[in-house]
Amino acid sequence: xxxxxxxxxxxxxxxAERLFMDKGFAxxxxxxxxxxxxxxxxxxxxxxxxxxxxxxxxxxxxxxLMLSAILKMDDPSQPFEERLRNLVENHFDIMVxxxxxxxxxxxxxxxxxxxxEIMTQKFRTIPMTVMERFTDDLQKEIDKGRIRDVTPxxxxxxxxxxxxxxxxxxxxxxxxTNVSDxxxxxxxxxxxxxxxxxxMRSLVP
Amino acid sequence: xxxxxxxxxxxxxxxAERLFMDKGFAxxxxxxxxxxxxxxxxxxxxxxxxxxxxxxxxxxxxxxLMLSAILKMDDPSQPFEERLRNLVENHFDIMVxxxxxxxxxxxxxxxxxxxxEIMTQKFRTIPMTVMERFTDDLQKEIDKGRIRDVTPxxxxxxxxxxxxxxxxxxxxxxxxTNVSDxxxxxxxxxxxxxxxxxxMRSLVP
Amino acid sequence: xxxxxxxxxxxxxxxAERLFMDKGFAxxxxxxxxxxxxxxxxxxxxxxxxxxxxxxxxxxxxxxLMLSAILKMDDPSQPFEERLRNLVENHFDIMVxxxxxxxxxxxxxxxxxxxxEIMTQKFRTIPMTVMERFTDDLQKEIDKGRIRDVTPxxxxxxxxxxxxxxxxxxxxxxxxTNVSDxxxxxxxxxxxxxxxxxxMRSLVP
Amino acid sequence: xxxxxxxxxxxxxxxAERLFMDKGFAxxxxxxxxxxxxxxxxxxxxxxxxxxxxxxxxxxxxxxLMLSAILKMDDPSQPFEERLRNLVENHFDIMVxxxxxxxxxxxxxxxxxxxxEIMTQKFRTIPMTVMERFTDDLQKEIDKGRIRDVTPxxxxxxxxxxxxxxxxxxxxxxxxTNVSDxxxxxxxxxxxxxxxxxxMRSLVP
DNA sequence: TATGAATGAGTCTTCATTCAT
DNA sequence: TATGAATGAAGACTCATTCAT
Numbered sequence: 001x002x003x004x005x006x007x008x009x010x011x012x013x014x015x016a017e018r019l020f021m022d023k024g025f026a027x028x029x030x031x032x033x034x035x036x037x038x039x040x041x042x043x044x045x046x047x048x049x050x051x052x053x054x055x056x057x058x059x060x061x062x063x064x065l066m067l068s069a070i071l072k073m074d075d076p077s078q079p080f081e082e083r084l085r086n087l088v089e090n091h092f093d094i095m096v097x098x099x100x101x102x103x104x105x106x107x108x109x110x111x112x113x114x115x116x117e118i119m120t121q122k123f124r125t126i127p128m129t130v131m132e133r134f135t136d137d138l139q140k141e142i143d144k145g146r147i148r149d150v151t152p153x154x155x156x157x158x159x160x161x162x163x164x165x166x167x168x169x170x171x172x173x174x175x176x177t178n179v180s181d182x183x184x185x186x187x188x189x190x191x192x193x194x195x196x197x198x199x200m201r202s203l204v205p
Numbered sequence: 206x207x208x209x210x211x212x213x214x215x216x217x218x219x220x221a222e223r224l225f226m227d228k229g230f231a232x233x234x235x236x237x238x239x240x241x242x243x244x245x246x247x248x249x250x251x252x253x254x255x256x257x258x259x260x261x262x263x264x265x266x267x268x269x270l271m272l273s274a275i276l277k278m279d280d281p282s283q284p285f286e287e288r289l290r291n292l293v294e295n296h297f298d299i300m301v302x303x304x305x306x307x308x309x310x311x312x313x314x315x316x317x318x319x320x321x322e323i324m325t326q327k328f329r330t331i332p333m334t335v336m337e338r339f340t341d342d343l344q345k346e347i348d349k350g351r352i353r354d355v356t357p358x359x360x361x362x363x364x365x366x367x368x369x370x371x372x373x374x375x376x377x378x379x380x381x382t383n384v385s386d387x388x389x390x391x392x393x394x395x396x397x398x399x400x401x402x403x404x405m406r407s408l409v410p
Numbered sequence: 411x412x413x414x415x416x417x418x419x420x421x422x423x424x425x426a427e428r429l430f431m432d433k434g435f436a437x438x439x440x441x442x443x444x445x446x447x448x449x450x451x452x453x454x455x456x457x458x459x460x461x462x463x464x465x466x467x468x469x470x471x472x473x474x475l476m477l478s479a480i481l482k483m484d485d486p487s488q489p490f491e492e493r494l495r496n497l498v499e500n501h502f503d504i505m506v507x508x509x510x511x512x513x514x515x516x517x518x519x520x521x522x523x524x525x526x527e528i529m530t531q532k533f534r535t536i537p538m539t540v541m542e543r544f545t546d547d548l549q550k551e552i553d554k555g556r557i558r559d560v561t562p563x564x565x566x567x568x569x570x571x572x573x574x575x576x577x578x579x580x581x582x583x584x585x586x587t588n589v590s591d592x593x594x595x596x597x598x599x600x601x602x603x604x605x606x607x608x609x610m611r612s613l614v615p
Numbered sequence: 616x617x618x619x620x621x622x623x624x625x626x627x628x629x630x631a632e633r634l635f636m637d638k639g640f641a642x643x644x645x646x647x648x649x650x651x652x653x654x655x656x657x658x659x660x661x662x663x664x665x666x667x668x669x670x671x672x673x674x675x676x677x678x679x680l681m682l683s684a685i686l687k688m689d690d691p692s693q694p695f696e697e698r699l700r701n702l703v704e705n706h707f708d709i710m711v712x713x714x715x716x717x718x719x720x721x722x723x724x725x726x727x728x729x730x731x732e733i734m735t736q737k738f739r740t741i742p743m744t745v746m747e748r749f750t751d752d753l754q755k756e757i758d759k760g761r762i763r764d765v766t767p768x769x770x771x772x773x774x775x776x777x778x779x780x781x782x783x784x785x786x787x788x789x790x791x792t793n794v795s796d797x798x799x800x801x802x803x804x805x806x807x808x809x810x811x812x813x814x815m816r817s818l819v820p
Numbered sequence: 821t822a823t824g825a826a827t828g829a830g831t832c833t834t835c836a837t838t839c840a841t
Numbered sequence: 842t843a844t845g846a847a848t849g850a851a852g853a854c855t856c857a858t859t860c861a862t
Contacts, residue, residue, distance in 0.1 A: 008825075023316060026231050030853065040827050045854060047825095103315055109377050110308060111232065120381050154399060157371065165366035172314050176325045194359060198407040213842085235836060245844045250837060252842095418846075433726060436641050440832065450848050455833060457846095513725055519787050520718060521642065530791050564809060571780035576772065582724050586735045604769060608817040623821085645857060655823050660858060662821095 009047045012037045016044075017058050021100040024107045025055050059108065062101055063119065069094045071130060080141050084203075085196055088159055092192045095167045102164045148205045158202060162195040214252045217242045221249075222263050226305040229312050230260050261323075264313065267306060268324060274299050276335055285346050289408075290401055293364055297397045300372045307369045353410045363407060367400040419457045422447045426454075427468050431510040434517045435465050469518065472511055473529065479504045481540060490551050494613075495606055498569055502602045505577045512574045558615045568612060572605040624662045627652045631659075632673050636715040639722050640670050671730075674723065677716060678734065684709050686745055695756050699818075700811055703774055707807045710782050717779045763820045773817060777810040 015037040019028040030051050034041040048054035070091065075083065095102065109116045134152055141147040166173075166188060174184060220242040224233040235256050239246040253259035275296060280288065300307065314321045339357055346352040371378075371393060379389060425447040429438040440461050444451040458464035480501065485493060505512065519526045544562055551557040576583075576598060584594060630652040634643040645666050649656040663669035685706065690698065710717065724731045749767055756762040781788075781803060789799060 027316060029851080031851080041853090042828080042855080043826060046827095049854090051853065103311070106308070106373060106377075107312060110373075111229065116377060116380050123381065154396075157396070158367070158399075158403060160374070161366045161370035162363070165370060166362065168311060168315075169365070172311075172321060172325075175321050176328060191359075191362070194363075198363060198403060201406040201409070202403040204406075234834080236834085246836090247838085247844055247846095248842085251844090254837095256836065437726060439830080441830080451832090452834085452849080453847060456848095459833090461832065513721070516718070516783060516787075517722065520783075521639065526787060526790050530787075533791065564806075567781065567806070568777070568809075568813060570784070571776045572773070575776035575780060578721060578725075579775070582721075582731060582735075585731050586738060601769075601772070604773075608773060608813060611816040611819075612813040614816075644855080646855085656857090657823055657825095657859085658821085661823090664858095666857065 008037070008039060008043065012039065012044055012047060013054075013058065016054055020055060020058060021104050024104065024111070025051075026111065030054075059104075059115070062098070062104070063122065066094060066098070066101065067123070076133070076137075080137050081146075081200070083137075084155075084199065088163065088196050088199055089192060091159065092163050092195060095163055096188065096192075099167045099170060102168050106168070145205055147203045150203065155199075155203070158199055159195075162198060166191050213242070213244055213248065217244065217249055217252060218259075218263065221259055225260060225263060226309055229309065229316075230256075231316070235259075260313075261320075264309075264320070265327075267303070267309075268327065271299060271303070271306065272328070281338070281342075285342055286351075286405070288342075289360075289404065293368065293401050293404055294397060296364060297368050297400060300368055301393065301397075304372045304375065307372050311373070350410055352408045355408065360404075360408070363404055364400075367403060371396050418447070418449060418453065422449065422454055422457060423464075423468065426464055430465060430468060431514050434514065434521070435461075436521065440464075469514075469525070472508070472514070473532065476504060476508070476511065477533070486543070486547075490547055491556075491610070493547075494565075494609065498573065498606050498609055499602060501569065502573050502605065505573055506598065506602075509577045509580060512578050516578070555615055557613045560613065565609075565613075568609055569605075572608060576601050623652070623654055623658065627654065627659055627662060628669075628673065631669055635670060635673060636719055639719065639726075640666075641726070645669075670723075671733075674719075674730070675737075677713070677719075678737065681709060681713070681716065682738070691748070691752075695752055696761075696815070698752075699770075699814065703778065703811050703814055704807060706774060707778050707810060710778055711803065711807075714782045714785065717782050721783070760820055762818045765818065770814070770818070773814055774810075777813060781806050 012033060016028070016033045019033055019036065022028075030044045031041050033054075034044050037044075044051075044054065048057065075086070078086070109119055131152070138147065138150075138152050138155070142149050170184065173179065174181075179187070217238060221233070221238045224238055224241065227233075235249045236246055238259075239249050242249075249256075249259065253262065280291070283291070314324055336357070343352065343355075343357050343360070347354055375389065378384065379386075384392070422443060426438070426443045429443055429446065432438075440454045441451050443464075444454050447454075454461075454464065458467065485496070488496070519529055541562070548557065548560075548562050548565070552559050580594065583589065584591075589597070627648065631643070631648045634648055634651065637643075645659045646656050648669075649659050652659075659666075659669065663672065690701070693701070724734055746767070753762065753765075753767050753770070757764050785799065788794065789796075794802070
């Protein structure tokens with residue numbers, strides 16, 4: 001009993017994470033979380049007070065994870081081109097490990113203005129230096145004639161577009177093509193290199 | 206009075222469309238639709254039976270619109286490269302006119318399995334010949350050495366990724382950068398050509 | 411059916427009034443109101459949106475009733491002593507007609523700070539002139555040596571104390587003494603004159 | 616640790632008393648009591664079984680305190696008029712020390728019929744002799760023509776009315792007049808003598 | 821003595837839907 | 842065609858209480 005007891009809070013958290021990932025905040029009810037976790041609905045509120053707080057604790061952890069992953073992936077000792085390659089690859093790998101995260105982020109940020117504002121503040125304060133250095137280094141490459149004249153935001157948008165979309169539309173793609181999870185994983189791995197290739201080609205002067 | 210009466214069904218439809226676009230199916234209530242349309246709540250159900258049916262009639266019309274737009278954009282008389290260029294550009298232009306559609310589609314298809322299944326059946330039956338001809342023509346270009354060896358699905362995924370993402374993340378981007386609607390429209394127009402450029406460069410052998 | 415239908419909103423209101431009077435806002439549940447009114451709980455919210463709004467609509471009406479009764483009871487054409495006599499008597503008579511009102515007011519104003527503030531604003535704005543005239547007239551009587559030197563607030567407090575308390579403690583008194591409703595009514599009528607007597611005697615110089 | 620432990624029961628009791636006084640039985644939750652006492656929520660129930668029992672133990676103690684204070688205040692060796700004066704003054708002084716008690720008593724007795732019944736039984740048994748002696752002595756004074764013909768209950772009601780009301784409406788009065796606590800205390804002290812005066816004047820033949 | 825975990829019952833509220841008119 | 846009334850089901854949340862430890 002003790003093991004179950006000690007696990008219950010964790011179990012609720014995991015169940016909630018799974019359901020929030022699948023259906024988003026609005027479509028997941030605390031009743032359902034409780035049912036799937038095998039406990040009373042009141043217990044969900046006992047541990048997390050409100051559905052909102054429960055969600056935020058999950059959301060924030062995921063945001064932190066993703067943010068730190070992005071921040072630490074940048075290694076200034078390498079040549080710029082190599083760093084870009086790594087950026088795409090590492091970002092893509094994070095998506096591989098958290099395939100449902102992109103949709104969750106999109107869904108909640110687009111659906112709930114309050115959440116968008118909070119997330120914005122979080123993102124705006126932290127990675128400014130990273131962004132500035134990236135901008136500087138890019139400008140140097142452009143000046144040297146090694147990269148086409150392009151804004152940093154444009155590059156980031158390209159990376160985001162190429163890397164996020166496969167994961168976001170995965171369920172739709174699978175439903176439409178009957179591709180198995182295994183085959184999809186193979187295709188995804190290929191896609192990673194394709195994305196690197198597309199980005200690199202897009203930058204040659 | 207009669208004009209209002211005849212218009213009411215249409216007005217409800219338009220109001221519902223706007224609200225569904227803004228907040229999705231789940232977060233839009235029939236009460237709200239009725240209130241914004243300026244009619245009785247029961248009238249919404251009188252015309253459309255259920256919220257689900259009301260949504261489907263809108264969703265289907267939008268899907269049809271988008272599908273037909275995509276289908277008719279392909280003109281076999283032009284050279285393949287030109288056709289691709291047109292594909293990206295036309296698809297992008299449709300997004301410009303319906304900027305909220307991508308997220309609505311994503312959201313509802315990913316959120317509601319039933320909806321995904323229905324939509325799949327609709328998409329699977331119709332455009333097979335188009336897809337097959339595209340595949341054939343692409344293969345010919347590859348054989349002629351004019352295009353790198355790449356699957357048609359890969360190309361479509363690239364187009365989708367590049368074209369959908371700017372519109373989907375628009376609100377997030379604007380919140381984070383304080384970019385005005387006008388400036389964003391300018392950036393979007395530039396992005397269209399950037400996307401064409403990226404795709405074309407990605408296909409050179 | 412139609413009669414019941416048209417009466418339902420009214421019936422809910424009356425039931426709510428009765429229950430709020432008996433047990434106050436907090437101890438009355440919308441479920442109970444619905445049960446006693448013989449309707450679905452949702453209907454209570456259909457007509458009044460929230461429990462709070464339902465209560466306020468009752469509370470405000472009662473406050474208005476009491477306020478207007480107090481305001482219009484003052485007739486400057488009569489001699490001051492006569493007016494005081496009337497004040498006590500009329501105020502007492504209002505209590506006779508709404509015996510549970512004093513407790514409801516006390517309970518909600520003391521229990522809910524928000525309500526107290528709203529009520530304060532309502533009372534502060536309206537009867538200022540009445541209060542000022544009362545103060546003036548009292549001062550004249552004092553100057554003429556017809557009334558002991560006493561503040562208007564002191565007089566009002568005496569009136570309130572004497573007039574409200576019998577009604578507030580009525581249930582306690584009846585439980586303790588087994589006095590019937592009929593006998594109590596007789597005692598109440600006597601008490602009215604007693605209160606007038608006590609006030610008048612308290613004012614002689 | 617032991618001291619804290621031994622104090623805990625007392626601390627809970629004191630915290631509960633304070634909260635019950637402030638907000639009454641219904642609006643005070645055991646969760647809140649525990650939080651403010653700085654202990655586990657279960658501990659409240661460990662010591663007092665139920666919220667009801669906890670309240671009753673407080674309520675009863677307060678009732679006892681007030682009752683005994685009233686009983687012992689009566690000194691038959693003094694002249695009747697002096698005793699009455701003392702009655703009002705002492706009762707008023709008890710209120711000064713427990714200003715929130717009147718409303719708590721009223722609220723709980725009027726709100727909870729069970730509580731009213733229990734309290735009634737308690738009050739009925741004990742002070743009968745006191746009441747009877749008071750009645751006798753009063754009658755003698757009336758017979759001697761020193762006091763107007765008046766029932767003992769009428770006198771008690773007058774005392775209660777005059778003495779309780781200022782304390783009960785204190786928060787309302789302060790909100791409406793912005794009178795500070797200090798000034799209110801001064802006014803209260805004056806009111807005590809005013810009440811004695813009013814009662815005495817009301818009794819002259 | 822003390823507590824963390826757990827629960828059943830109840831709170832207010834919203835919603836899609838139905839039905840008589 | 843249109844609507845006011847009504848409802849069942851579900852939502853999030855709170856609370857007093859119990860129990861094993």
